[in-house]
Amino acid sequence: MRGFIHVLFLFIYLFSANLSAQNKVTLSGEVKDQEGIPLSSVTVALENTTVGTYTNDRGYYSLTVTPGRHTVIVTSLGYNTIKTQIDLRKSKTVDFTMEENSVTLNSVEVYGKSKTQKIKESAFSVNALDIKPQINSLKNLNEIVNRTTGIKIREEGGVGSDFDLSINGLSGNSVRYFIDGMPLDTKGSGVSLANLPVNIIDRVEIYKGVVPASLGSDALGGAINIITSQEKKNYLDASYGIGSFHTHRADLNAQFVEPKTGLIIKPTVGVNYSKNDYKMKGVEVWDEDSRKYIEVNRKRFHDDYFSLLGQLEAGFVDKAWADAFFVSGSYSKIDKEIQTGSIQTKVIGNAERHSDAWNVSARYQKRFEKINTSASFSHTWDASLTVDTAYRIYDWNGDFTPSSRNELNGRGRSMRHYNRPMTIFRGGVDYAINRHHSVSLNYLLNRTGNKRRDDVDETFEPTNDVLTKHILGLTYNQSFFDGRWESTVFIKDYINATSIEQNDLAWITGSEDAKGHSSNSYWGGGLGLRYTFWDALAGKVSYEHSVRLPLSRELLGNGTTIYPNLALHPESSDNINLGLFGNWYPAYGHSFYYEVNGFLRFVDDYIQATVSEKEGMMQYENIPAVHVKGIEGEMRYNWKNSFQIMVNCSYNEARDQKKYKTDGKPSATYNNRVPNRPWVYSNADVSYTFHNLAQKEDNLRIGYSWQWIHWFYLSWEAYGALESKSRIPTQNVSNLNVTYSWMKRRYNVSLECSNLFDATVYDNYKLQKPGRAFFAKFRLFIN
Incomplete structure (x- = not known):
C-alpha cells in the first residue's frame, strides 16, 4: 500500500x-x-x-x-x-x-491577500494565524492556537503548567516549535507558547503532517513557526494584566532606529506570575470523624509559578553588505512549585524546579540577484535544578504525614542539577532559476548536552550525555499559470548521533544497552501540489515520509516526573493530506472562507507517554505502529471588518496496530484508540466591533468563544471493566471578552472571563484545570 x-x-x-x-x-x-x-x-x-x-x-x-x-x-x-x-x-x-x-x-x-492568507493557500496543509489584531485581548499564545482547526492543547493545570499540543491526532514531542525558523528551545527549555511575550509576534504558521525542508525539522506530526514583527520603525509596546488566582503578566517590546547609521535596537521583556490557587473540585481527603475518604473542594496550595524572559537585539537592514544582520542576547528564568505528579491523587507540597537559560545568537541574510542566502547561529546555556528533599506525604488539606521516601519518585532526597547546553546552526541557499522554477538547500545542526549531578544524593553518579542531529534538506519549487499552480518536492537526510554515559536505574531506563557512542542516518522526503480553479475553489494534496528523532526530554527524562528511556527508537511516518478551500465574496463587505481537509498518518515506532499510577511517574516508550485518519473543516464569515464568525470541527482516530505482544500472544489493545487523546472537538468564535463609537478612531470589540470536546478514555479501552474505565468527560467551555481601543489604538483595555459557566474541566491525564477566571489587561502602543 x-x-x-x-x-x-x-x-x-x-x-x-x-x-x-x-x-x-x-x-x-x-x-x-x-x-x-x-x-x-x-x-x-x-x-x-x-x-x-x-x-x-x-x-x-x-x-x-x-x-x-x-x-x-x-x-x-x-x-x-x-x-x-x-x-x-x-x-x-x-x-x-x-x-x-x-x-x-x-x-x-x-x-x-494578506501574508497569512497566502500561506494558508500554499501547497502544504498549513494554518496561518494573524496575531496582531488579537494582541490586545490575548493572555498567551496558547489561547488562539488552541482554537485552530485540527489543533488541541491540553494543559496539566493553570498558568505555567506543562501542556500537550496535538496536530491532526499526533501530539507531544511529535510537534516541533520554532521562532523565526530557529528552534524555540534556543530561548531556554522553559520558554513555550504559554509564556512567550505576545507583543513581539506578527503571525504563527502551523504545518500539519508535511513540514517544509526549509525549517530543518525532524517533526512527525507537524511544526509551529512563530514569526516576530520585523517592521523598520520606532515604537513602544507595553502591557500589564492582572487576573484571578493572583495572576500577573507584563510585556514590553520596543524598537529604536538610529536615523544616521540605521542601527536598530529591540529590547523585549516578558514576566508571568501566578499562585494558581484555584479550587480543586471533588478531591479525596481523609475524614477523621467518619473514618473514611470523602470528596471535598480544596484550593491548590503549592503551585506558584514565575517566568522571566528578557532579550536585547541589535542590527541593520537594507545595507550593501546585508539585507539583514542582527545579534542578540537573552535570559530566561523559571521558578515552579510542583503541586501534583502525573496524576491528580498524588499531592506534592515541597518539591520545586528552577531553571535559568542564557542565549547568544546571530542571523544574517543577503540576496545576490537570483540567489538568497541566510545563516543563523545560536548557543544556549540551559541549567535546571529539581529540589526534592522532603520525606512527606501530603493530602489536599495541605496536611502531611512523615515518610521514608521523597515526594516525586519515592526514593532518597535529591537536589538534581541538569545542564543542557545547546548549539544550533542553520543555513540556507535559495536559487531562482527563473520565475517558474527555484531550488533551495538547507542544513540544521543541533547539539544538546545533558550533564547531571546531585548535591544531596551521594549514590548518584554524575554523567555527561550528548545528542547531536544533522538535518539536510533539498527542495525544488514550481509555479505556473500566474501562480494558480504551485508544486514542490523535497528530500531530507536525518543523522542522529548519541553519546551516553549514564547507567543508573538500568532496569527502568535501559541504560546498560544504550551506553557508548552511536550514529544512524535516516532518509525522508515529500511533495505538495496546489491548483486554484477560481477564488471559490482550490485543491491541494501533500505527502511526506517523515522521521522524528527522540528529544532529550523523552530519551533522558526531565529530572522530576519523567524517567529516561535510552532504548527509544526514532519515529517514522507516511503522512498524506488532501484539501479543498476557497474564498467567496457574494456582495460588497461580505466575505466567506472555507476549508476542508482529510488526512492519513501511518506511524511506526510511535513514541507514547505512559504513566505509573503507583509512582505518579511518566516514561516514553515505542508503540510498534499507530494509524491516524481524520477530517477537519473550518468556515469564516466577515462583514465589513465588524462582524466575524468562525466555526471549525476536527475528527481524528489514532489506533494501535500492534497485533501481537513480544511473547507472541495477541495484543488486547490492537485497533484500540490511543488513550489520553481527544478525537472529536469543535470551536466557535463570534465577535462584533463597533467603530468610531465614542470618538473618532476608537473601537469596541465584544467577543465570545466556545469549545466542545467529546469524552475520551484515559487509558487503553481494552483494559478493565466498562463501568470502571477511567475516562475524561465531555467538556463545554465558554469565554467572553471585551476590548476597547482609542487614540488610534494607542490605548487599549481588555476584560475577559474564561470558563464563563464555571464548568469542571479536566485535561491532560485527567488533571483539573481552573474554573471561572477573570483577567484585565491594559496595553499602550506608541508608534
Missing part, C-alpha cells in the same frame, strides 16, 4: 513538471515613506481584479500579470492612496513613495 502511494505521488508530481507557463510579465519594486523608510504590509493591487500582494518586511513587492495597460492601486492605513496607470509590455520596476494621512478612511477595499 505504501509503495503504491509513493509511486502515485511521484507520478503526479512528474506530470506537473511537463506543464508549460503562460506569457506573463512582472511588476516589482519598493514602497517607502517620505523619509525613505521601507513600508511593510502595504497593499499593491490591480484595479477591478483579484491580483494583488502585500509588501514584505523590506517594502518589496512583486506581481506577475498579463501584458497590457493596468491601473495600480497602492493602499495602507494612515497613508494617502496611490492610483496610477502603467503600460506593461515587459517586466518593469516601479517604486512608490507614500504620504502620511491623518484622516482614517471609513472603509478600505482590500484587493490583495
Whole structure:
C-alpha cells in the first residue's frame, strides 16, 4: 500500500513538471515613506481584479500579470492612496513613495491577500494565524492556537503548567516549535507558547503532517513557526494584566532606529506570575470523624509559578553588505512549585524546579540577484535544578504525614542539577532559476548536552550525555499559470548521533544497552501540489515520509516526573493530506472562507507517554505502529471588518496496530484508540466591533468563544471493566471578552472571563484545570 502511494505521488508530481507557463510579465519594486523608510504590509493591487500582494518586511513587492495597460492601486492605513496607470509590455520596476494621512478612511477595499492568507493557500496543509489584531485581548499564545482547526492543547493545570499540543491526532514531542525558523528551545527549555511575550509576534504558521525542508525539522506530526514583527520603525509596546488566582503578566517590546547609521535596537521583556490557587473540585481527603475518604473542594496550595524572559537585539537592514544582520542576547528564568505528579491523587507540597537559560545568537541574510542566502547561529546555556528533599506525604488539606521516601519518585532526597547546553546552526541557499522554477538547500545542526549531578544524593553518579542531529534538506519549487499552480518536492537526510554515559536505574531506563557512542542516518522526503480553479475553489494534496528523532526530554527524562528511556527508537511516518478551500465574496463587505481537509498518518515506532499510577511517574516508550485518519473543516464569515464568525470541527482516530505482544500472544489493545487523546472537538468564535463609537478612531470589540470536546478514555479501552474505565468527560467551555481601543489604538483595555459557566474541566491525564477566571489587561502602543 505504501509503495503504491509513493509511486502515485511521484507520478503526479512528474506530470506537473511537463506543464508549460503562460506569457506573463512582472511588476516589482519598493514602497517607502517620505523619509525613505521601507513600508511593510502595504497593499499593491490591480484595479477591478483579484491580483494583488502585500509588501514584505523590506517594502518589496512583486506581481506577475498579463501584458497590457493596468491601473495600480497602492493602499495602507494612515497613508494617502496611490492610483496610477502603467503600460506593461515587459517586466518593469516601479517604486512608490507614500504620504502620511491623518484622516482614517471609513472603509478600505482590500484587493490583495494578506501574508497569512497566502500561506494558508500554499501547497502544504498549513494554518496561518494573524496575531496582531488579537494582541490586545490575548493572555498567551496558547489561547488562539488552541482554537485552530485540527489543533488541541491540553494543559496539566493553570498558568505555567506543562501542556500537550496535538496536530491532526499526533501530539507531544511529535510537534516541533520554532521562532523565526530557529528552534524555540534556543530561548531556554522553559520558554513555550504559554509564556512567550505576545507583543513581539506578527503571525504563527502551523504545518500539519508535511513540514517544509526549509525549517530543518525532524517533526512527525507537524511544526509551529512563530514569526516576530520585523517592521523598520520606532515604537513602544507595553502591557500589564492582572487576573484571578493572583495572576500577573507584563510585556514590553520596543524598537529604536538610529536615523544616521540605521542601527536598530529591540529590547523585549516578558514576566508571568501566578499562585494558581484555584479550587480543586471533588478531591479525596481523609475524614477523621467518619473514618473514611470523602470528596471535598480544596484550593491548590503549592503551585506558584514565575517566568522571566528578557532579550536585547541589535542590527541593520537594507545595507550593501546585508539585507539583514542582527545579534542578540537573552535570559530566561523559571521558578515552579510542583503541586501534583502525573496524576491528580498524588499531592506534592515541597518539591520545586528552577531553571535559568542564557542565549547568544546571530542571523544574517543577503540576496545576490537570483540567489538568497541566510545563516543563523545560536548557543544556549540551559541549567535546571529539581529540589526534592522532603520525606512527606501530603493530602489536599495541605496536611502531611512523615515518610521514608521523597515526594516525586519515592526514593532518597535529591537536589538534581541538569545542564543542557545547546548549539544550533542553520543555513540556507535559495536559487531562482527563473520565475517558474527555484531550488533551495538547507542544513540544521543541533547539539544538546545533558550533564547531571546531585548535591544531596551521594549514590548518584554524575554523567555527561550528548545528542547531536544533522538535518539536510533539498527542495525544488514550481509555479505556473500566474501562480494558480504551485508544486514542490523535497528530500531530507536525518543523522542522529548519541553519546551516553549514564547507567543508573538500568532496569527502568535501559541504560546498560544504550551506553557508548552511536550514529544512524535516516532518509525522508515529500511533495505538495496546489491548483486554484477560481477564488471559490482550490485543491491541494501533500505527502511526506517523515522521521522524528527522540528529544532529550523523552530519551533522558526531565529530572522530576519523567524517567529516561535510552532504548527509544526514532519515529517514522507516511503522512498524506488532501484539501479543498476557497474564498467567496457574494456582495460588497461580505466575505466567506472555507476549508476542508482529510488526512492519513501511518506511524511506526510511535513514541507514547505512559504513566505509573503507583509512582505518579511518566516514561516514553515505542508503540510498534499507530494509524491516524481524520477530517477537519473550518468556515469564516466577515462583514465589513465588524462582524466575524468562525466555526471549525476536527475528527481524528489514532489506533494501535500492534497485533501481537513480544511473547507472541495477541495484543488486547490492537485497533484500540490511543488513550489520553481527544478525537472529536469543535470551536466557535463570534465577535462584533463597533467603530468610531465614542470618538473618532476608537473601537469596541465584544467577543465570545466556545469549545466542545467529546469524552475520551484515559487509558487503553481494552483494559478493565466498562463501568470502571477511567475516562475524561465531555467538556463545554465558554469565554467572553471585551476590548476597547482609542487614540488610534494607542490605548487599549481588555476584560475577559474564561470558563464563563464555571464548568469542571479536566485535561491532560485527567488533571483539573481552573474554573471561572477573570483577567484585565491594559496595553499602550506608541508608534
